[in-house]
Amino acid sequence: MEVDRVQAIVSSSLAEDKIPAEFIRPEDERPATTTFHGPTPEIPVIDFGDPDREKVIRSMADASTEWGIFQVVNHGIPSHLIQRLQLVGREFFDLPQEEKEVYAKPPGAPSIEGYGSKLGRDVNGKKNWADYLFHRIWPPTRINYQFWPKNPPSYREVNEEYAQEMRKIVDKLLGWLSMGLGLEENVLKQGAGGEEIEYLMKINYYPPCPRPDLTLGVPSHTDLSALTVLVPNQVHGLQVFKDGLWIDAKYIPGALVVHIGDQIEILSNGKYKAVLHRTTVDRERTRMSWPVFLEPPAEYVVGPLPQLVDPQHPPQYKHKKFKDYSYCKLNKLPQ
Template sequence: MAEVQSVQVLAASLGAIPPEFVRSEHEQPGATTFRGGAAPEVPVIDMSEAGCGARMAEAAREWGLFQVVNHGVPAEAVAELQRVGLDFFALPQEEKERYAMDPASGRIEGYGSKLQRDLEGKKTWVDFFFHNVAPPPMVNHDIWPKNPVGYREANEEYCRHMQRLTRELFGHLSVGLGLEKGAMREAFGGDDLVLLQKINFYPPCPQPELTLGVAPHTDMSTFTILVPNEVQGLQIFKDGHWYDAKYVPNALIIHIGDQIEILSNGRYKAVLHRTTVNKEKTRMSWPVFVEPSREHVVGPHPQLVTDETPAKYKAKKYKDYQYCKINKLPQ
């Protein structure tokens, strides 16, 4: 059983954060969050309304992120997903560590933390648990916890709703590019698309203005569908500023990822985002990353490449893209 250096455990014994969690001044949220009056608000799109697809396409071009309501995912399914996630992180540390990641043995799914240092020697204030939920050949139920009761059922039920919603989102975003409704989903592998379910756990932090839960990044996925709890934390970078993405009850947050930016030949933008933490409250989020299979080749869609708009990106296998991004290599 691998031992996990847990922020959750560390947070319980601290009055101040250790120096390795203190971000450089240009990244500290207390100094860099926009506070200059009325801030632009992330688009909130009602999926029951006519024209919602056009609004999604506009948001994907201008923001790289939007929130959806009336999305058809039952509130009960979301609540049960959140319940089992919260109950997992309430388990004794020894029990959580039964599901620890162990990359040395090839086990990259599971329970872990971001207590490794980044390029600036800094750490982030988050623990997590993740595993694939689709397609069936990619799912390893040995990694799914037996406790809390109902964990598997909650995740499988939520996954079914995510697969339906994923198809709808791809359809709207395809049409927004002038493509056939099924073009984007097909270009990313159709039924072979991988859905990775993650739980992010950000415990209370004594000095939240100095640190981050997740450092600035864009998602490698096609897009990410995220449900947060009510504690504010997600921020996006737009027009040279960091803005809070306000919590909207019952909304799901859609992040445009790198693969859609590539497929759209830059028409849609992957959103640069980060996560802040709270002094008194635990923040949690449940993102689902929708990804091509590792061997799948992604490049600009042929219908979006012309003499006037040449390809801005190279086509490559998703696993090669992951390797380059993780290792900060030229794309």
């Protein structure tokens, strides 16, 4: 088997101070030269346990307008479930390489699901210091269990339980974000696909790297999703671009990190901003994260909500099928 997984490269005879050339980012992308280390504002933290719902809605709207990202505490997902989700993810990546390859994304397959090491196209031909596992967890009609690991044995049970909890959180997030735009609670969800919104689980695996100053786990991007709801492990790595600076996201145990994605920026006609972010890696420790991407169905047409368009606020984006939008973005084509 060709060794092209980052985890396998790390496990081989990699020199202590070197990484393959295809992982070395251009100078203007390297964390060592682009990360700001001075005092910076922190990503907003929103307490879903606050009884003042109007305050929570205002805080979410402000964070989505100014940052495109926020963290949520007291969100209601049981901590033991999050721990189990992380455990089965780690156990999968601890499997022998040949066992993980059973779930590999088929070459040339149009779907992004499966085990792999790269999504999309990099114009510089560079690779990311990351492996991943990607599969849908909702709705049931869209799940392909071919890409759900059978080992560890509890993987399916944990992910199905997590999907149910995630649906509750997403309904709350979309409802309150909609109200933050001055709309009825269900408008934003309907604009993003309604009950047909697809939930895609991705496990990101960033192995230790001998030269974390030269490479990235994932280069700078905005998510093509509507929302991304992410659980990290305790190893820092998420960075956000704010006011011309790359700043580190503070790790808050048990918090959910919520990214505004491209589709909500489009639906809100630019009121809410998709967050530009990237991922760094660690010299000694493995970083992992568990984002769930909320995406419209492939044939669903997304565009600025009519309630947010008027002569003073003309449409800033085209209406487009989600599959066409995602194809253009993943292949670096003009939108």
